[in-house]
Amino acid sequence: MGLLDDLKERIVIADGAMGTLLYAHGIDRCFEELNVTKPEEIVHIHEAYIESGAEIIQTNTYGANYVKLARYGLQDDVKKINEAAVELAKKAAKGRAYVLGTIGGLRSTNKSTISLEEVKRTFREQLYVLLNEGVDGLLLETYYDFEELQTVLSIARKETTLPIIAHVTLHDIGVLQHGMPLAEALTELEQLGADVVGLNCHLGPYHMLRSLEEVPIPTRAFLSVYPNASLPQYRDGRFIYETSEQYFEETARAFREQGVRLIGGCCGTTPKHIAAIARALSDRTPVYKKEVKQRHPIVVQEEKQTTAPSLADIARTRRSIIVELDPPKKLGLTTFLEGAKALKEANIDALTLADNSLATPRISNVAVGTIVKQQLGMRPLIHITCRDRNLIGLQSHLMGLHTLGMTDVLALTGDPSKVGDFPGATSVYDLSSFDLISLIRQFNEGLSYSGKPLGQKTNFSIAAAFNPNVRHLDKAVKRLEKKIECGAHYFLTQPLYSEKQIEDVYEATKHLPTPIYIGIMPLTSARNADFLHHEVPGITLSDDIRNRMAMCANDRVQSTKEGLAIAKALIDAAFDLFQGIYLITPFLRYDMTVELVRYIHEKERLAKERTVYYG
Ligand SMILES: Cc1cc2nc3c(=O)[nH]c(=O)nc-3n(C[C@H](O)[C@H](O)[C@H](O)COP(=O)(O)OP(=O)(O)OC[C@H]3O[C@@H](n4cnc5c(N)ncnc54)[C@H](O)[C@@H]3O)c2cc1C
Numbered sequence: 001m002g003l004l005d006d007l008k009e010r011i012v013i014a015d016g017a018m019g020t021l022l023y024a025h026g027i028d029r030c031f032e033e034l035n036v037t038k039p040e041e042i043v044h045i046h047e048a049y050i051e052s053g054a055e056i057i058q059t060n061t062y063g064a065n066y067v068k069l070a071r072y073g074l075q076d077d078v079k080k081i082n083e084a085a086v087e088l089a090k091k092a093a094k095g096r097a098y099v100l101g102t103i104g105g106l107r108s109t110n111k112s113t114i115s116l117e118e119v120k121r122t123f124r125e126q127l128y129v130l131l132n133e134g135v136d137g138l139l140l141e142t143y144y145d146f147e148e149l150q151t152v153l154s155i156a157r158k159e160t161t162l163p164i165i166a167h168v169t170l171h172d173i174g175v176l177q178h179g180m181p182l183a184e185a186l187t188e189l190e191q192l193g194a195d196v197v198g199l200n201c202h203l204g205p206y207h208m209l210r211s212l213e214e215v216p217i218p219t220r221a222f223l224s225v226y227p228n229a230s231l232p233q234y235r236d237g238r239f240i241y242e243t244s245e246q247y248f249e250e251t252a253r254a255f256r257e258q259g260v261r262l263i264g265g266c267c268g269t270t271p272k273h274i275a276a277i278a279r280a281l282s283d284r285t286p287v288y289k290k291e292v293k294q295r296h297p298i299v300v301q302e303e304k305q306t307t308a309p310s311l312a313d314i315a316r317t318r319r320s321i322i323v324e325l326d327p328p329k330k331l332g333l334t335t336f337l338e339g340a341k342a343l344k345e346a347n348i349d350a351l352t353l354a355d356n357s358l359a360t361p362r363i364s365n366v367a368v369g370t371i372v373k374q375q376l377g378m379r380p381l382i383h384i385t386c387r388d389r390n391l392i393g394l395q396s397h398l399m400g401l402h403t404l405g406m407t408d409v410l411a412l413t414g415d416p417s418k419v420g421d422f423p424g425a426t427s428v429y430d431l432s433s434f435d436l437i438s439l440i441r442q443f444n445e446g447l448s449y450s451g452k453p454l455g456q457k458t459n460f461s462i463a464a465a466f467n468p469n470v471r472h473l474d475k476a477v478k479r480l481e482k483k484i485e486c487g488a489h490y491f492l493t494q495p496l497y498s499e500k501q502i503e504d505v506y507e508a509t510k511h512l513p514t515p516i517y518i519g520i521m522p523l524t525s526a527r528n529a530d531f532l533h534h535e536v537p538g539i540t541l542s543d544d545i546r547n548r549m550a551m552c553a554n555d556r557v558q559s560t561k562e563g564l565a566i567a568k569a570l571i572d573a574a575f576d577l578f579q580g581i582y583l584i585t586p587f588l589r590y591d592m593t594v595e596l597v598r599y600i601h602e603k604e605r606l607a608k609e610r611t612v613y614y615g
Pocket residue numbers: 353354355356357358359383384385387410411412413414415432433434464465466467470472475476479492493494
């Protein structure tokens with residue numbers, strides 16, 4: 001008889017948390033290291049769970065992989081720590097309980113932080129040690145990212161015929177990240193060969209029960225659940241879980257009614273919780289039938305589509321000029337508004353507003369954008385970085401922009417805090433630019449990050465950044481292709497300072513379906529040229545350009561003239577290759593960008609005249 005035979009006949013009880021139990025005892029370091037440094041404590045916890053009724057225990061290896069151990073400088077000890085974990089669990093089990101080798105998920109909410117190749121490499125290393133040490137089965141737990149779980153489950157299934165338990169972690173009731181329905185996920189895991197499929201961590205019994213109500217009893221696999229004790233509280237700098245064992249006793253019976261065959265606990269649970277479950281299900285009798293609640297279909301109201309064409313559409317059909325005029329670093333909008341008005345009169349398609357560029361605080365671009373839109377009737381293009389807002393803040397921000405009717409956004413990772421005025425400030429980066437673009441696309445489908453209906457579809461037109469000032473242009477273009485896959489509609493480049501570079505950019509991107517706005521920022525002085533050349537990563541100015549600026553020395557009028565002449569030559573180079581021109585106003589010097597806008601319009605007029613004249 002093995003674990004799967006037992007599960008065929010009856011409900012099986014598993015153990016509870018290891019990590020939070022150690023944490024509650026004051027251990028804040030790497031929990032898995034204790035397999036080697038304090039083995040008797042680990043054995044003691046395993047024994048306490050078995051004595052409480054656990055028939056299955058899991059090795060203390062949740063984070064015993066290369067990536068997580070590296071945070072403690074223990075990356076070379078993967079083998080040693082996993083070997084010790086199996087030895088300790090077996091020592092505690094003494095044949096009284098099955099020993100599962102646990103492998104935890106690596107990705108949380110941000111896919112881009114760890115590639116699938118890294119996931120595979122890391123997983124394999126841990127898997128082979130656990131299998132070698134003779135575990136009775138595998139527990140793949142706390143997978144927020146379904147793609148990651150699919151990947152590692154497929155690897156594990158090829159490597160062993162032992163029972164595999166695959167656990168996803170819910171994002172919200174009934175759904176994984178990005179809105180994947182739980183029932184669909186569990187069916188897919190069963191099809192990939194998992195013997196037991198279910199849930200663990202993040203949420204407690206309430207959310208898990210409501211989620212399982214929407215899940216049919218699997219045909220071949222068994223259903224399992226390892227709820228957290230409760231939602232954690234943050235008190236005096238520590239996370240605390242508080243749930244009475246009595247509540248676990250009641251909910252264990254409710255889990256049985258949902259067809260659950262394996263039940264244990266996750267974060268915050270203790271041997272007392274497991275004893276409560278064992279008491280509640282003392283006869284271990286399973287149910288074989290249940291009524292499945294239908295998931296409410298997602299109702300998304302169509303948002304009125306704006307009639308104005310997007311900036312991407314405009315750049316596809318005609319010359320388009322957008323101008324960056326950044327919100328000021330000091331309070332007061334007088335100069336800024338004068339500049340915005342002058343640019344409006346010069347006839348631009350949109351005013352782009354940076355989001356604390358170079359990681360230095362500026363007046364909120366939403367506040368400034370609202371004024372520009374409402375008072376001047378201009379179209380603001382709002383830059384959004386992932387640096388200053390976490391996943392909650394970003395979604396709230398997008399909902400706010402939608403509410404204000406601002407549909408043009410530029411999705412960026414953003415300059416890191418350390419380049420700006422507050423180098424010690426946190427750079428959040430819950431998301432990368434790729435994830436932010438995907439998130440905005442999902443908003444356009446009427447769904448939040450978790451897949452919850454937003455009630456309306458947003459209508460964002462999504463711009464993304466293109467930095468051609470890199471050593472390998474082909475790599476930058478690969479990033480563009482990925483951004484398009486994520487949902488980018490068009491691109492804005494960093495400022496370019498050479499005609500040749502503009503041609504290279506054209507050659508490297510002409511296969512892309514999305515328009516590109518070429519960035520041109522006039523130089524204001526020799527000092528400005530030197531700063532850009534020497535201190536801004538990636539920007540290189542030719543000797544000729546720097547000499548031309550140097551010749552103007554400190555003469556402001558002459559410098560402006562020369563800066564404009566250089567910018568005009570760049571516009572000439574871009575004119576026939578790109579319809580979109582993105583002018584960047586240096587230091588609120590809107591006189592310069594206004595002049596360049598006029599230059600482009602005049603050029604356009606002459607070109608049209610020529611076309612008419614010559615047919
Ligand atoms: C049009 C435009 C507007 C901008 N506006 C703002 C703003 O308002 N606020 C602000 O803080 N910053 C702004 N920036 C700066 C921008 O955040 C950084 O320059 C960023 O590095 C490039 O854009 P991204 O954020 O989309 O980065 P991503 O394309 O997401 O790149 C993120 C990081 O990946 C790395 N990377 C990118 N390309 C390559 C490559 N080819 N090879 C190797 N590594 C690479 C870099 O380390 C980069 O920082 C803007 C940039 C552009 C082009």
